[in-house]
Amino acid sequence: MKKVYAFLALLMSSLLLFAACDQEKQEKKPEKPAMLEVKIEADDHIELNKETTIACVVTYGGEKVDDADEVKFEIWKHGSEQHDMLKAKNEGSGKYSVTKTFTEPGTYSVVAHVTARNMHNMPKKDIIVGQESKQHQEHGDNAGHGGHHHADLSIMLQHKEYAVNKPVSLTARIAHAGKPLTNAAVRFEVWKDSGKHEFIDASETQAGQYEAAATFQEKGTYSVKIHVEAKELHEHQIEQITVK
Template identity: 55%
Template sequence: MRRRVGFAFAIVLLGMMMVMAACTNHNKQADTAAVLDVKMDVPDHIDLNKPTKLACVVTYGGEKVDDASEVKFEVWKHGSSDRDMLEAKHDGNGRYSVEKTFTEAGTYSVVAHVTARDMHNMPKKDVVVGNPEQAAAADGEGEHSPGSAEEHRHAAVAISLSSRSFEAGKPAALTVHLTKDGKPLTNAIVRFEIWQAGNKHEFVDADDKGNGKYEAVATFANKGTYSVKVHVEADQLHEHQVEQVTVQ
């Protein structure tokens, strides 16, 4: 009889441990915030005068996003102030692309502007157009010009601002998600620089909420369009990204 009671007690104890383990795993998954991830699919080298596809694959929480609000590719040549903003089409399975023909050799930056799930991500990649000698010669002509390769060199940090619409005169939560090499960037120093054309710049420090999430509270006094620059410092990197937000 004692053996039966002991065996039954062991079974009950084992069941309780399994339930507790399942609850722990569920809580861990709930604490992990889903992140809008954008993987660039752009060649490292591009031939002159040849139609080339620039693409990216968009996922959210590991699942493909087929209903992104906006996907555009911004393209510019280092040393030039001219920029192209190209509307991408959806190819299916979370992939978005645009076709472009490059007619001048040099080093170019390609930024995918992706808005989905009320988040924004802007991964960037530099590419060489033409053979290396042509590109080097073209870059040398504008190496001291505004917008040169050195000025636009950035770390592989994805900065996603959660919201770009706020109400005037009310406290607004500025939330940004940071990832580096596809993983949440933690223990960073994050500041928001906020300004409206013609007005002074305001700086607000963000709190680290964990798992690559940083948040600050600011108040937009006037209606209209504001610029918000996200400054990120961690280890030996200093990254920044400018977003436009609407205040109603």
């Protein structure tokens, strides 16, 4: 009889232990995926013919990234087809910078192209160089990427390589002011060379992550424009992908 009582006690202890472990698993919240964040540091107004530093700070999951795979700054004057692509200097503590002297007044766009932790982020900021006419400042010339881009908006396409004739998922992670942007209307515009543009509506699968199903029927390089609309935001970003 003592053996029976001992067995029952052991069985009850095991059941209680398993129940506690199961409850702990249920209460444990899933970890949010880390985001690659890039913040451009540049004055809104810059003096003409003066050497100026333009920088960005790169973080991943809140930690400074000192070993980014690539950081470049794309700079162009609105209305001009010439785009300068400058390789950034690593200054440490997650900061990367370039120096440039602007010799023509006008409105310029600065895009930081950052690749790190198998992710890519390319925030954009507009700056004004020298004095502009009141009419130009009021109406603006948004050639290039189009529209006013919020510097604190982050749009990241998760994958850049796909297989031909295989159903895939286009996934974009979108953040605003450092937090996942939720309940946004997101569409993927996809085209190859001068071919037809296909629009695919995306669904939010988790906070700030939007996905859409697609199938690429030809190998090659495609352009993917990610359209984002939310409240007063109306932005887009173009990425290049490879289909093998």
